[in-house]
Amino acid sequence: MLISAFQTMWSGAHAPASRPPPAGTPRGGARRTFAGVLPVADGSTLGGAAFRLPGAGLPHTTDGRQAAARTLDGMRQIRIPPVAPRRPGEPEADLTALVVIHRAMLTDLDRLAAMLSSPGEPPASPERAAAVRDYTASLLTEIDHHHVNEDDVLWPVIERSAGQVIDLGPLTDDHHALAPVLARCRSVLHRDDRTLGRALGELRDLLADHIGDEEREVFPVIRRHVPRAALAWVAKTIEKRAPLRQMVFTVPWLARHAEPAELDRLLRDAGPPARLLLAATRRRWRARERLVFGT
Numbered sequence: 212m213l214i215s216a217f218q219t220m221w222s223g224a225h226a227p228a229s230r231p232p233p234a235g236t237p238r239g240g241a242r243r244t245f246a247g248v249l250p251v252a253d254g255s256t257l258g259g260a261a262f263r264l265p266g267a268g269l270p271h272t273t274d275g276r277q278a279a280a281r282t283l284d285g286m287r288q289i290r291i292p293p294v295a296p297r298r299p300g301e302p303e304a305d306l307t308a309l310v311v312i313h314r315a316m317l318t319d320l321d322r323l324a325a326m327l328s329s330p331g332e333p334p335a336s337p338e339r340a341a342a343v344r345d346y347t348a349s350l351l352t353e354i355d356h357h358h359v360n361e362d363d364v365l366w367p368v369i370e371r372s373a374g375q376v377i378d379l380g381p382l383t384d385d386h387h388a389l390a391p392v393l394a395r396c397r398s399v400l401h402r403d404d405r406t407l408g409r410a411l412g413e414l415r416d417l418l419a420d421h422i423g424d425e426e427r428e429v430f431p432v433i434r435r436h437v438p439r440a441a442l443a444w445v446a447k448t449i450e451k452r453a454p455l456r457q458m459v460f461t462v463p464w465l466a467r468h469a470e471p472a473e474l475d476r477l478l479r480d481a482g483p484p485a486r487l488l489l490a491a492t493r494r495r496w497r498a499r500e501r502l503v504f505g506t
């Protein structure tokens with residue numbers, strides 16, 4: 212989900228978060244904010260002047276913990292290259308992928324929670340009940356991966372581009388707070404419809420708040436400070452990081468929730484492999500969606 216000389220300042224302790232972390236939230240070392248100049252040792256450069264940070268090239272998370280401790284099964288570790296801040300006049304980053312995945316997560320949580328909270332009569336067939344659980348499991352994995360990718364890939368790139376303009380700590384705290392809610396959804400995945408529907412509704416409410424904050428606070432910072440090429444690198448990196456078994460869900464799922472113009476932009480930027488994967492999976496995915504939602 213970029214790089215030459217950058218001023219670096221280590222802020223020391225974690226900047227005060229607008230919301231305290233939930234009890235038991237694991238915290239890492241000192242939070243880093245950046246604002247200085249170091250020579251580039253190596254690595255490619257995206258944008259104008261290239262920048263390199265101490266620790267660049269190592270697995271990185273926003274609060275300094277090792278990415279390996281949080282990376283989900285099947286997702287490889289990422290090396291974050293140095294990043295050149297966007298210069299005035301350069302094109303803004305394309306946020307289409309983030310907009311679409313946010314919409315896809317909330318739309319599906321909404322419709323699953325509503326459907327499961329008001330089970331139809333007669334009850335769903337065993338085949339449909341299993342398909343609903345299977346689809347829900349894929350959606351929960353998407354949400355999990357999205358948060359890990361933000362922490363491991365997108366946040367470091369924003370920090371390298373925007374420096375102290377934004378404190379991403381509260382949004383990382385949100386991810387930690389959402390993790391047990393996701394776990395709760397998984398733990399009741401095979402319970403009765405109403406129990407699963409309630410858990411998904413709770414997740415939807417928390418995630419909607421979080422996404423609202425993210426789009427209000429982070430999107431303007433990305434547009435102003437993150438080079439278009441850097442955000443494109445984030446998207447490519449996340450795409451390459453995902454296990455194929457999940458991409459078989461992800462690609463047609465995003466296509467389903469994208470507006471036509473958005474899908475054109477996503478496919479243009481994604482390249483031939485994603486276009487082939489969409490062509491190969493779309494029909495089957497839509498049949499799966501019809502079985503789950505009846506639409």
Ligand SMILES: [Fe+2]
Nearest residue numbers: 358361382425
């Ligand atoms: Fe997030």
